[in-house]
Amino acid sequence: MTDHLTTVAGVAVDTRHWIGGRRVASTDTFTDVSPIDGSTLGEISRGTGTEAAQAVAAAKAAFPAWAATSRAERARILHAIADGVEKRLEDLAVVETHDNGALLRSHRRGVMPRVAHNFRFFADRLLTLDHEDFETRGHTNRVGWDPAGPCVLITPWNAPLMLATWKVAPALAAGNTVVLKPAEWSPLTASLLADIAAAAGLPAGVLNVVQGYGAEIGDALTSHPDVRRISFTGSVPTAKRIAASAAANLTPLSLELGGKSPLLVFADADLDLAVDLAVEQYDNAGQVCLAATRLLVEEPIAEEFTRRFVEKASGLRQGDPRDEATDIGPTIHPRQLEKIDGFVRRAIAAGARAVVGGHREGDRYYAPTLLTEVAQDSEIVQEEVFGPVLTLQTFTTEEEAVRLADDTRFGLAATLATGDRERAERVTARLVAGTVWVNCFFVRDLRAPFGGSRHSGVGREGGTWSFDFYCDLKNTVTAPKGWKDHG
Numbered sequence: 001m002t003d004h005l006t007t008v009a010g011v012a013v014d015t016r017h018w019i020g021g022r023r024v025a026s027t028d029t030f031t032d033v034s035p036i037d038g039s040t041l042g043e044i045s046r047g048t049g050t051e052a053a054q055a056v057a058a059a060k061a062a063f064p065a066w067a068a069t070s071r072a073e074r075a076r077i078l079h080a081i082a083d084g085v086e087k088r089l090e091d092l093a094v095v096e097t098h099d100n101g102a103l104l105r106s107h108r109r110g111v112m113p114r115v116a117h118n119f120r121f122f123a124d125r126l127l128t129l130d131h132e133d134f135e136t137r138g139h140t141n142r143v144g145w146d147p148a149g150p151c152v153l154i155t156p157w158n159a160p161l162m163l164a165t166w167k168v169a170p171a172l173a174a175g176n177t178v179v180l181k182p183a184e185w186s187p188l189t190a191s192l193l194a195d196i197a198a199a200a201g202l203p204a205g206v207l208n209v210v211q212g213y214g215a216e217i218g219d220a221l222t223s224h225p226d227v228r229r230i231s232f233t234g235s236v237p238t239a240k241r242i243a244a245s246a247a248a249n250l251t252p253l254s255l256e257l258g259g260k261s262p263l264l265v266f267a268d269a270d271l272d273l274a275v276d277l278a279v280e281q282y283d284n285a286g287q288v289c290l291a292a293t294r295l296l297v298e299e300p301i302a303e304e305f306t307r308r309f310v311e312k313a314s315g316l317r318q319g320d321p322r323d324e325a326t327d328i329g330p331t332i333h334p335r336q337l338e339k340i341d342g343f344v345r346r347a348i349a350a351g352a353r354a355v356v357g358g359h360r361e362g363d364r365y366y367a368p369t370l371l372t373e374v375a376q377d378s379e380i381v382q383e384e385v386f387g388p389v390l391t392l393q394t395f396t397t398e399e400e401a402v403r404l405a406d407d408t409r410f411g412l413a414a415t416l417a418t419g420d421r422e423r424a425e426r427v428t429a430r431l432v433a434g435t436v437w438v439n440c441f442f443v444r445d446l447r448a449p450f451g452g453s454r455h456s457g458v459g460r461e462g463g464t465w466s467f468d469f470y471c472d473l474k475n476t477v478t479a480p481k482g483w484k485d486h487g
């Protein structure tokens with residue numbers, strides 16, 4: 001580690017902010033620690049209102065030129081960033097795993113390729129984004145997409161670069177400039193992204209990356225009057241603070257928040273498939289907003305489902321996320337582990353039974369856990385744990401299944417396992433969820449809208465919906481009369 005450079009598994013990462021095309025250090029730093037073993041990964045610049053103001057000023061200054069850059073040129077640069085991501089895929093995968101503890105094999109094969117795809121997808125979508133023309137009593141309406149201005153993007157630690165670039169790519173494609181603030185528990189790949197973007201030819205000030213605690217730098221960013229869009233992924237309480245802060249300037253917000261999604265398993269389902277879908281919910285140690293953490297199983301098959309689930313879950317290998325054989329890595333931070341354990345302890349005290357797990361494994365891991373005998377109105381059924389903790393409840397009718405599924409304050413996703421197409425359609429129509437998966441899980445496509453209802457979020461991103469959010473839509477109405485060339 002030098003003053004401003006740290007080396008993570010052989011990869012050099014700058015620990016300063018990236019503002020206006022140059023590295024900027026803060027006087028104070030915070031320590032970034034690896035969830036794998038608690039080792040220090042770096043002393044990261046700890047931004048405050050000063051750096052927030054500098055970054056927004058840089059984004060504001062860079063905006064007119066970037067907004068005026070042709071779509072073809074913006075798309076070319078976004079593809080060049082994707083090339084850079086692919087070239088440094090191994091570096092990004094290794095650094096991300098050290099920083100947030102998610103599986104290296106997933107970063108290599110799934111997550112980092114998706115990061116590159118985020119840039120390619122929005123670059124290509126930009127080129128096919130057409131204005132819409134229609135006529136009103138002989139007048140033409142032309143609806144076009146104007147860049148909005150500087151955007152503040154605030155992102156979480158569970159899939160740091162994937163979730164950040166999912167916002168960065170459409171914001172830049174739309175002709176906006178960006179201030180990205182990654183989570184303080186996983187700041188490193190955002191810094192590498194700044195290097196990659198600069199090497200790809202993105203002009204200075206178009207992408208700025210600031211580091212620091214949400215409570216210290218976040219408010220200065222979200223309350224800044226020059227910011228034209230705020231997109232946030234994270235927790236509901238933080239979303240409320242951000243919304244309050246943005247309210248002073250009426251800054252439009254996109255909020256992608258938590259979930260408590262159900263997996264409904266009907267007696268007519270392929271049971272092996274249903275069990276596979278259920279066990280998949282432990283992915284990323286349960287730190288996934290989309291996870292179907294509430295298993296709702298039809299009474300007649302509940303015993304057999306549970307038996308097979310326990311057998312399969314017991315075969316999961318928990319350990320070092322760098323090891324190819326590992327299925328479940330550590331929890332992001334001891335504070336998160338504490339939080340997860342608190343949820344489980346309180347659930348057990350209230351009468352729940354742990355049929356799998358129900359305890360810590362050392363001071364970094366939480367055992368994959370399944371709790372039964374839980375009440376619908378209990379904390380463990382109603383609140384997002386964000387750890388490898390599932391609950392199982394039974395139902396006897398379709399009506400009851402839907403009622404239980406919809407009975408939380410969230411509405412992010414739902415998964416169904418059923419062999420009956422008509423039932424699938426009936427139930428899907430009644431579920432409150434931004435995404436419903438039928439006999440599958442986590443099949444994601446950037447063309448689809450993504451987001452949640454109720455407390456799971458505000459708005460949708462993905463595909464055209466991202467451009468809806470990151471653009472100012474303008475309708476120009478032109479009369480057939482008044483033209484000099486028409487006399």
Ligand SMILES: NC(=O)C1=CN([C@@H]2O[C@H](COP(=O)(O)OP(=O)(O)OC[C@H]3O[C@@H](n4cnc5c(N)ncnc54)[C@H](O)[C@@H]3O)[C@@H](O)[C@H]2O)C=CC1
Binds near residue numbers: 154155222234
């Ligand atoms: N939907 C999702 O993907 C996520 C949900 N969560 C939920 O949130 C819980 C707590 O995790 P946290 O890391 O504390 O999430 P958080 O919502 O506080 O953090 C997410 C991001 O918001 C920033 N932030 C925090 N306070 C801010 C403020 N006042 N202004 C602007 N930015 C601010 C953080 O620095 C981070 O970049 C988790 O246990 C989980 O339930 C956490 C991360 C992701």
Ligand SMILES: O=C(O)/C=C/C=C(\O)C(=O)O
Binds near residue numbers: 158256289444
């Ligand atoms: O990978 C996706 O498409 C979506 C992931 C979203 C989360 O994991 C999250 O916000 O927690």
